[in-house]
Amino acid sequence: MRACVIGAGLGGLLAAANLAREGFEVEVYEKLPYAGGRFTNLDYRGYHLSTGALHMIPHRERGPLGRMLRQLGAGVEIIPSQPQAMFRIAGKDYTYEELPSLFSLRDKLKITKIIAMLKLGKATSDESYRSWLEKQIKNELVFKIADSFTGWSLSLKASEVPAKEVIAQTKNINKLGGPGIPVGGCGGVTKALVEVLQSEGAELHLKQKVIAIKQNGRAFEVVAKEKRNYDIVVSNAGPKVTAELAQEILPREYARAVSRIKGAAGIKISVACKKAMLGHSGVLFTPEAERINGINEVTNADPSLAPQGEHLLMSHQRLAEGADVKREIELGLKDLHRLFPEFKKYCRVLAVQVYRNSWPVNRAPSGTHLSPATPVEGLYLVGDAVKPEGWMETDGIAAGVEEALRHIRASY
Amino acid sequence: MLVREERCVGCAACMPFCPNEAITVYGVAEIDRERCKNCGLCVAYCPNDAIEEG
Secondary structure (H helix, E strand, O other): OEEEEEOOEHHHHHHHHHHHHOOOEEEEEOOOOOOEOOOOEEEEOOEEEEOOOOOOEOOHHHOHHHHHHHHHOOOOOEEEOOOOEEEEEOOEEEOOOOHHHHOOHHHHHHHHHHHHHHHHOOOOOOOEHHHHHHHHOOOHHHHHHHHHHHHHHHOOOHHHOEHHHHHHHHHHHHHHOOOEEEOOHHHHHHHHHHHHHHHOOOEEEOOOOOOEEEEEOOEEEEEOOOEEEEOEEEEOOOHHHHHHHOOOOOOHHHHHHHHOOOOEEEEEEEEEEOOOOOOOOOEEEOOOOOOOOEEEOHHHOOHHHOOOOOEEEEEEEEEOOOOOHHHHHHHHHHHHHHHOOOHHHHEEEEEEEEEEOOEOOEOOOOOOOOOOEOOOOOEEEOOOOOOOOOOOHHHHHHHHHHHHHHHHHHHO | OEEOOOOOOOOOOOHHHOOOOOEEEOOOEEEOOOOOOOOOHHHHHOOOOOEEOO
16 A cells, blocks of 8 residues: 655654554655654754744643654653743742632632633533633633633634633643653654654655645546655645645535635744743743743753753744734734843844744644545545644644544555 | 745744855845845745745
8 A cells, every 4th residue: 555645744744654654655745855844943053943833742741642652663752841831920920720819719719610610621512712711700811811821822812712622622631731842842753753754664755845636546646756656645735735736636615615724823932041031841821911822941841952051932922813923023022021021131032933824833723623534535634734622732733643544544 | 035025924944044144034034135145045945935036
């Protein structure tokens, strides 16, 4: 059986490594000169920045990605964040458990109830997380905390994500724990996966752009530099691009439906610091900042991500559709100065990176739940548009790959 | 090298690969024409086909 994987992002690499281990002859096509897509390192002035993700895996070594990396024999160490998360409110940092102490007795009871409801994982209707919260409590700080969480992890406002998605995600956090930092950052994971591909005999073609997916009898014909035939095609190029590549074989309604999906956009600011500004390896949520949703300082877990003795701080903020990007960046930078009064003394901005349009944070917003199976048997989708309910970020990608593999195993 | 602003998202994937430090990115990439030696590396590293020769 021959499998073609289009795109060497995290989803493509995971799918390719699994298929190769299951006996498929695998070829991966990547248009860029490097593997990893939005999940690898960008080395700049001694700092390991990233092409996208913030060097964190949402459920440390215990989630779908950690499990899959272990099963594949990819040698990646994931260091659990300690503490998992802090929340900066009125200049002080609080743990999740300490948050109720910030509120009046009446609201405290309501918040304890909300936390219990999130934990119990009760599915609700299609209402947004924000309107679900509004039914329980009227408190601006609660809404800001919710926005900082969904902004950091999903690049969405609480009003843009279904309540049942957040409830399912919270359940997974309670069960598996919060984030972890892969040693070597995103690039450490990508490198390990490329090594798995090599040891399994899969071929990785860099700088080879696929221009069409056609059908040739029972087989697929994939057109890149050459035309080659495959039994299955797994696309990590995103639903829109995949529908364009396969326009001869996919139904038009499907292409129209996926063309309507709007991705989630965001801005990441990477900062070089002469000293630790957070001092821990967890997420600092910043509900009261103007734009920034959260910050991490991964060098507290893996010092090799910055030059010796220095630190790498990264902030993330959701980018609203149609917003003035330069103004949003300015507001993000202002937040950093406000959050860290010593910013000027110890920190310097290394890079401002925007993720939108054809290179977004997520190709489909959390809660979309696009199936990895397409209407054409043998053509599958993986990547950040294909995340099953309750799974966010890279763990969502791995969970989507698991689902794609289940479909493939059932048919081949 | 020329940045096609309508395609550039501002992801800065090109920036570290420029051997002449000719690229700055602030919402969109800008190439310093005096520093740029037209080596074309940025064209290859752009995920969005947003840089072309010129």
